Amino acid sequence: MLTRRIIPCLDIEAGRVVKGVNFLGLRDAGDPVALAERYDAEGADELTFLDIRASDQGRDILLDLVTRVSQRLFIPFTVGGGLRSVEDMRTVLLAGADKVSLGTAAVRDPQLVAHAANQFGHQCIVVSLDVRRIGGRFELTSHGGRASTGIDAVAFASHVAALGAGELLVNDMDADGTERGFGHELNRRIAQAVRIPVIASGGAGKVADFSQAVIEGGVDAVLAASVFHYRKMTIADVKQDMARRGIPVRPIQPQNLSAM
Amino acid sequence: MIAIVDYGAGNVASVHKALAYLGHHAVLTADPRQLRDADHVLFPGQGHFGQAMTRLRDTGLDRVLLGIIERGTPFTGICLGLQLLFDGSDEAPGVAGLGVLRGHCAAFAAPRKIPQIGWNSVRIVRPGSPMDAVAAQEHFYFVHTYHAVAADPVDVVAVADYEGDFTAAVQNANVFAAQFHPEKSGRAGLGLLSACVRGHPC
Numbered sequence: 234m235l236t237r238r239i240i241p242c243l244d245i246e247a248g249r250v251v252k253g254v255n256f257l258g259l260r261d262a263g264d265p266v267a268l269a270e271r272y273d274a275e276g277a278d279e280l281t282f283l284d285i286r287a288s289d290q291g292r293d294i295l296l297d298l299v300t301r302v303s304q305r306l307f308i309p310f311t312v313g314g315g316l317r318s319v320e321d322m323r324t325v326l327l328a329g330a331d332k333v334s335l336g337t338a339a340v341r342d343p344q345l346v347a348h349a350a351n352q353f354g355h356q357c358i359v360v361s362l363d364v365r366r367i368g369g370r371f372e373l374t375s376h377g378g379r380a381s382t383g384i385d386a387v388a389f390a391s392h393v394a395a396l397g398a399g400e401l402l403v404n405d406m407d408a409d410g411t412e413r414g415f416g417h418e419l420n421r422r423i424a425q426a427v428r429i430p431v432i433a434s435g436g437a438g439k440v441a442d443f444s445q446a447v448i449e450g451g452v453d454a455v456l457a458a459s460v461f462h463y464r465k466m467t468i469a470d471v472k473q474d475m476a477r478r479g480i481p482v483r484p485i486q487p488q489n490l491s492a493m
Numbered sequence: 494m495i496a497i498v499d500y501g502a503g504n505v506a507s508v509h510k511a512l513a514y515l516g517h518h519a520v521l522t523a524d525p526r527q528l529r530d531a532d533h534v535l536f537p538g539q540g541h542f543g544q545a546m547t548r549l550r551d552t553g554l555d556r557v558l559l560g561i562i563e564r565g566t567p568f569t570g571i572c573l574g575l576q577l578l579f580d581g582s583d584e585a586p587g588v589a590g591l592g593v594l595r596g597h598c599a600a601f602a603a604p605r606k607i608p609q610i611g612w613n614s615v616r617i618v619r620p621g622s623p624m625d626a627v628a629a630q631e632h633f634y635f636v637h638t639y640h641a642v643a644a645d646p647v648d649v650v651a652v653a654d655y656e657g658d659f660t661a662a663v664q665n666a667n668v669f670a671a672q673f674h675p676e677k678s679g680r681a682g683l684g685l686l687s688a689c690v691r692g693h694p695c
């Protein structure tokens with residue numbers, strides 16, 4: 234049975250993890266590769282690296298990071314942040330990323346999604362939607378939630394799905410950072426509008442929030458950053474809660490790499 | 494020598510990296526001679542069935558691969574590399590596949606989401622393939638819209654359930670292929686890759 238995925242997200246700036254991280258026993262908690270390996274061992278189903286201040290200067294460092302991760306980590310990983318063109322995506326994918334995440338660039342030019350899907354296949358194009366509730370409707374924002382677009386988020390989700398997006402990452406900007414749970418209504422409306430997987434993001438505060446995102450929001454995967462970094466909970470805690478409620482999850486594997 | 498068929502179809506580099514991590518040196522190549530000389534040929538792939546077949550045909554690699562398979566060289570297909578072994582696919586009506594295995598690839602029907610993306614547990618239905626090295630109900634990472642419907646059920650060695658069973662792995666003589674991505678399936682996947690190439694010089 235297809236399981237629901239738990240995806241830790243690492244915010245990267247100039248090749249370093251920027252959010253404080255509370256891992257014991259890591260020589261360098263700012264090292265994305267070490268953290269990625271730790272999350273892998275703890276049962277992460279995928280990883281996402283978000284370059285939060287994507288600059289031309291930072292791009293080379295990011296590419297080097299992507300290469301190093303891909304040599305040590307054998308679960309899927311997505312790279313996002315500041316990817317503006319098919320060429321940008323190509324360099325990240327060639328460096329070893331399995332998927333790319335498009336945000337503002339897809340809002341500015343939805344056809345970029347179609348071009349990217351044609352070039353690389355639907356399966357590696359994640360479109361990231363930053364959404365706020367404005368009045369009675371959900372509106373798409375850009376530039377990390379700072380700019381309003383006036384675009385209906387659910388309609389936009391259907392549009393980019395039709396253009397060839399393989400997955401949608403839905404960031405609830407109202408819930409983000411509140412730790413009050415994911416935006417179930419938003420997620421449900423988008424999940425019902427498209428036939429591609431939906432990943433919920435923003436608002437995780439307690440273990441049960443993840444299960445609720447699946448049960449009430451109908452999402453296929455859940456992404457979170459701080460709650461895992463600060464050890465508020467582990468991926469195992471989340472998976473245990475899901476399993477208890479009958480949500481299929483991939484069991485955490487014992488570490489037996491040395492046996493190979 | 495392990496050779497990975499490099500025909501411009503996606504995930505070849507990640508397969509190479511996974512083998513390197515396991516201590517196997519593999520060459521990425523489209524050179525017919527290198528492929529024929531290999532002790533084991535890996536045939537990965539991602540993308541469009543029709544485009545991939547066109548590329549294989551235009552470069553003559555289709556006949557090279559068929560010759561390798563006929564000679565009995567251990568051969569491992571991954572994802573699109575599994576689908577291309579069949580007669581054809583609904584993804585590219587009228588385009589003939591390699592036809593090593595009888596059957597056709599079909600899209601997952603609604604209301605299933607496509608692509609199927611994520612970890613699915615795999616059930617072995619017939620022994621005698623590298624899947625024997627895998628624990629019961631092990632999870633592997635899948636990313637695909639089409640799945641193979643084998644005309645000869647005996648070719649299917651493992652299935653998974655996506656609101657109904659579908660082909661997860663096939664084996665026929667020296668040919669083994671997985672619909673999922675062992676190179677992206679963590680320890681379970683590395684274990685399977687290791688079982689696939691075991692016994693071959695590295």
